[in-house]
Amino acid sequence: MNAWEVLGWAYDADLHCEGCTHKRFGHEPGEDDEDSEGNPVHPIFASDEFEQSEYCGDCGGVIYELDEEDSEEDSEGEEA
Numbered sequence: 848m849n850a851w852e853v854l855g856w857a858y859d860a861d862l863h864c865e866g867c868t869h870k871r872f873g874h875e876p877g878e879d880d881e882d883s884e885g886n887p888v889h890p891i892f893a894s895d896e897f898e899q900s901e902y903c904g905d906c907g908g909v910i911y912e913l914d915e916e917d918s919e920e921d922s923e924g925e926e927a
Contacts, residue, residue: 850894854910857889858882861904871905 853875856868859882863871868888872880876888891901891910901910 864903
């Protein structure tokens with residue numbers, strides 16, 4: 848996976864997969880696209896940092912799934 852790969856989109860105060868975003872806008876959003884509240888639509892890149900698994904707010908599909916290895920590394924740094 849490349850760092851610049853788009854995993855999904857953020858709009859309408861939620862995250863959305865590429866399929867649902869295409870259904871909503873009819874195309875891949877660009878700089879001029881806005882959500883229903885007039886806010887810009889933002890891409891979610893593979894290089895973004897996630898603290899938990901993320902799912903599409905429309906269909907429930909996986910946008911990013913946190914690896915068990917990633918969550919174990921995070922918990923090792925925390926004090927009990």
